[in-house]
Amino acid sequence: MYKIVIDSCGELPEELKQDGHYETVSLELEVDGCRIRDDSTFDQSDFLRRVRESLKGPKSSCPSPEQYMDAYEGEADHVYAVTLSGGLSGSYNSAVLGKNLYEEEHGDTKKIYVFNSKSASIGETLIGMKIQEFEEAGCGFEEVVEKVEEYIKSMNTYFVLETLETLRKNGRLSNLKAFIANSLNIKPVMGSTKEGLICQLGQARGMNKALERMVKDMISKTKDCENRILAISHCNCPERAKAVKEKIEKIAKFKKIIIINTAGVSSMYANDGGVIMAV
Structure with missing residues (x-):
C-alpha cells in the first residue's frame, strides 16, 4: 500500500x-490577525476580500x-x-x-x-x-x-498575476515598481527556476498579451507534449483559465489538460485573477 x-x-x-x-x-494563512486554515473550510471570496482591504497583506505559516x-x-x-x-x-x-x-x-x-x-x-x-x-x-x-x-x-511552472499588490504589501516588490506596473497595465510573466525560486520571464501590456507570452514560453520549453499532462490553476477566473486552455489546444496536443481553482496558499500567491500553469 x-x-x-x-x-x-x-x-x-x-x-x-x-x-x-x-x-x-x-x-495556515493570516490577514490582519485573522487566522485561516487552508483546508475544506477555506472561503476564497472572503479571503480575497480580506486581502483587498488589508494594508499589510497576507502571510502564511x-x-x-x-x-x-x-x-x-x-x-x-x-x-x-x-x-x-x-x-x-x-x-x-x-x-x-x-x-x-x-x-x-x-x-x-x-x-x-x-x-x-x-x-x-x-x-x-x-x-x-x-x-x-x-x-x-x-x-x-x-x-x-x-x-x-x-x-x-x-517540470516548469509559470504564472501571470492580475495585480502586484500582494507582492508589494509583503515587501517582495518595491512600491515604485508596483506603481509603474499597475499604472501602465504591465503584467510580468513569471516562472520557476530549477532551484524552485521565482524569476521573471518577460512582461507584456495587458493580461491577454501576458497570457499569450506565457503559453508561448511554455510551448517552446516543453518536449514530448503528447505524453505529458498540463495543469492550469486559476484564482477566481475560470473563463480566463478556459481561454488559456483553448489557446494551448490550438498549437499543441497534450495527453491531458486539467483546470482547477486555487485553494488557500495558491490564492494568496496568485491573488484575484491570477493564472498558474505547470507541465
Missing part, C-alpha cells in the same frame, strides 16, 4: 480527494513537523510527501523533520520519502499524480523516487 501526503498548496481535483491514496497537510508525522501514520508501507518549493516555504524542511521524528519513534517500519516539488500549486498535484502512476505500474519504492525526481527536473 502507498500514501501520498501533499501540503495544501497542491490543489487536488475532486477525484483525487476521493481516491483514498492522498492526504493533505494544511498550511507552514505545517508543523508533528502534523507531517501524524500524516505518515497508517497502513501504507510506502509514504511519499510532496511539498511547496523549499526555496519558498519551510514546508519541505518541516516534512523532512517529521519523517525523522517518525523514524525515531517507529524505526524502519515503512519507507518515507519527501519530494521538494521546486514548484507550487498544481505543480505539486502533477507530482502526486506521477507518483501514483508509477506505484500503480508496479514500480518499487526506490524506482518511484528515482523516476519522480527525474520528472521534477523536467
